[in-house]
Amino acid sequence: MQIQYLLELTGTGLFAISGAIAANKKSKPDWFGVTFIGFITSIGGGSIRDILLGSYPLSWVADEKRIYVIIAGIVFTSLFFNVLLRLRKTLFIFDSLGIAMFTILGTEKALAYHVAPFIAAIMGMFSAIMGGVMRDVLTNEIPVIFRKEIYASACLAGALVYLALNTMDLSRNMCLLVSVSVIFGIRVVAVKYRLSLPQFKREKVPETDDGG
Amino acid sequence: MQIQYLLELTGTGLFAISGAIAANKKSKPDWFGVTFIGFITSIGGGSIRDILLGSYPLSWVADEKRIYVIIAGIVFTSLFFNVLLRLRKTLFIFDSLGIAMFTILGTEKALAYHVAPFIAAIMGMFSAIMGGVMRDVLTNEIPVIFRKEIYASACLAGALVYLALNTMDLSRNMCLLVSVSVIFGIRVVAVKYRLSLPQFKREKVPETDDGG
């Protein structure tokens, strides 16, 4: 439990960093704006999961340490901004690990509320992606999950793997390790080879007929 | 109750279809994006109503069948996409019926939480429109309810009719039938004759004065 808590705090800080970097690209926000976006990116997904589950108190409301970690992440981003920009690839690795971990921990939390397994997988995915969705909505962009390489679907796939493993006679650590690796692996491969899901439907250009 | 549940499931599927078609118009989303938007369009309004009421568990969290219906709706949309596009008018009829039904069922649910009648009407309207509002926000559009023909106001009017009938000595079925018809009727007439509510205020162009 102690290790899980430390991992969660680390993930919270990393999400704040990536949120702050993403926020800063847009329209020169001030310190407050960047901190606010970093905060939402970091705690948004877990908050949405908890509100949908009716799981009160929300984890950051009950534990102000998460806020301090977020603030530390923002200050760190400010101090080492150009270093962080150069470490883009390393950051991507940590971000992918964070997303993978948040998905599976979110799925576990939802299961504890006795929802159906597939609902738990959705909750796990929401934990990981909804912070980013809110960040994109607030900065007036179309959410990245609709545009980019396989991302949310990797989370969902990993959550389903976790649920499958969970029905077998395996230790929790083994289930966690495998399913986190699945998400991380899909994500890294997808970005490296620019894999994306097939487009849904191409609307046929209507036949031109006069006056139409 | 059985019939109501079947109607709700049908409405959920129809909302997913209309959400998927709307999502697909924007920036060529992939399968995941379309499914996600269809999902939000379909369960967003009811979720907002339930969160505002504090009514837990949310209906889709407690009942995964709604999720399967949504997925079926998306797959159906994919298989019969061009057919659906041609059936635009038929879809509009079903969509209007769905909106009308969700409004009144949402109003009833809110009344069960002993809120004031007018609050219940707002909750009913939210059930019907908020999924579409969230869809529009996520695809970076100004919500359709602010731009188009009488829509949300038809829901509110129908909910108020329901509340009025509810104070009389009528059967529940009669109240439902009349108020759903009111919403459906207003909506169809509004679209057919392109009726819209009056614009709020035209800001006067300020008098031009040099240097202004």
Added chain:
Amino acid sequence: MQIQYLLELTGTGLFAISGAIAANKKSKPDWFGVTFIGFITSIGGGSIRDILLGSYPLSWVADEKRIYVIIAGIVFTSLFFNVLLRLRKTLFIFDSLGIAMFTILGTEKALAYHVAPFIAAIMGMFSAIMGGVMRDVLTNEIPVIFRKEIYASACLAGALVYLALNTMDLSRNMCLLVSVSVIFGIRVVAVKYRLSLPQFKREKVPETDDGG
């Protein structure tokens, strides 16, 4: 308590007025759109605070008078639109007072839920700013809190002042008076002298190298 309730109702109406004026600037919304945006601007912040705290029922759900005040505010805006536009400075004063008051009352409410002081300050700030954030998201703008003069940070500062005073041996009225004045003062000075927080980071323009 009576006075506080009257102040809250007044603030609710004022927020609806400022929301309606802001909404009307965008794309000629109809009466419904303006009322909807006024409503969200007015009750959005408090609703987000209450949902995050799990404080049910939400105040406007439990008390329909707030809705009537909002509607009155919208009608008032319609009747006296051009007068209100000319009274921009007076409105700004009232808006700033409203924001200050909502922040501190929100902070107090959060404290009653036994959250940590810093969390309470965040909740207070959310009460004051989140309605405006939702208004901006719905009208497809980048939230004003990321762009303009010191605003949300003034709320946060005032909430922290309140918390500091609260640990001392002062009456509640004194704590309220001082902290509301702090927010109001910062806001007025910031707008008068166009003060803003420092920009977070300027991304270095990358060195141009051929083929980059």
